[in-house]
Amino acid sequence: MKKVAIFGKPGGGKSTLAMNLAAVTGLKYFPLDTVEYNKNGERISPEDFLGEHSKLIESDNWIIDGLGTMESFWARIDAADTLIIVDLPYYIHYWWITKRLLKSCFVRPVGWPEGSSVLKGTFASWQYLRLSPGFWSDELFDKIQSLGENKKIYRIEKVGEINSFAHRFARTDTNI
Numbered sequence: 295m296k297k298v299a300i301f302g303k304p305g306g307g308k309s310t311l312a313m314n315l316a317a318v319t320g321l322k323y324f325p326l327d328t329v330e331y332n333k334n335g336e337r338i339s340p341e342d343f344l345g346e347h348s349k350l351i352e353s354d355n356w357i358i359d360g361l362g363t364m365e366s367f368w369a370r371i372d373a374a375d376t377l378i379i380v381d382l383p384y385y386i387h388y389w390w391i392t393k394r395l396l397k398s399c400f401v402r403p404v405g406w407p408e409g410s411s412v413l414k415g416t417f418a419s420w421q422y423l424r425l426s427p428g429f430w431s432d433e434l435f436d437k438i439q440s441l442g443e444n445k446k447i448y449r450i451e452k453v454g455e456i457n458s459f460a461h462r463f464a465r466t467d468t469n470i
Contacts, residue, residue, distance in 0.1 A: 295319065295446070297351070299370045300359040302380030303426045304419035305391035307456040309404040311380065312359040314460035319357075324350055326360025327407045335410035377442055378459075379435065379449045384423065386453060391419045 298321065300308045309325055316323035329346050331337055338346075340363065347366045350356055351373040361367055371377065394403045398412035406412065439447060450459060 295376045296355040297374045298357040298376040298378060299374035300357065300378045300380065301361055303387050303430055304422055305387040305394060306380040306382050307390065308359040308380050311378065311456050311459060312357045313404060314457065316357050318460045321355045321357045323357045326358055326362050330362060331407035331410055333408045335407060371438060371441055374445060376446045377438065381430065381449055381451050382453060387423055391416055391423065
């Protein structure tokens with residue numbers, strides 16, 4: 295395991311999982327939102343984003359969480375040797391997005407771009423989550439599965455797996 299792509303619906307614990315996995319594997323962690331946004335919270339140009347993203351996926355090792363553009367998503371799927379899909383029940387995603395907003399009064403959310411509005415991000419996450427069934431479908435998972443013939447693919451569907459995955463994986467995988 296050298297290049298890990300973690301993706302799924304918003305508010306599912308991808309950043310927490312990525313940080314935990316980076317801690318036990320020593321792989322470099324890149325929250326995609328911090329690549330996609332400037333420190334003032336504004337999105338960088340699509341060209342600049344794709345350039346930065348290309349540099350990241352060409353590097354020797356990484357854990358990248360997030361979606362980005364469709365072009366970057368499929369490039370990351372191609373480049374990764376390990377794919378982790380976070381696919382929790384929708385009500386959990388809605389609750390965790392709301393909880394992230396409430397906690398942001400006291401602490402910046404994990405993997406959140408500096409200077410970016412958590413309130414705006416929350417509304418965008420709720421909206422994206424509402425539209426997610428049309429995107430995060432069985433057909434998409436089947437396509438990812440077909441592209442991942444020589445990749446390790448994990449689908450996390452239970453809350454407990456978010457926190458335990460990295461430590462369980464570190465104990466069982468000898469390729470780290």
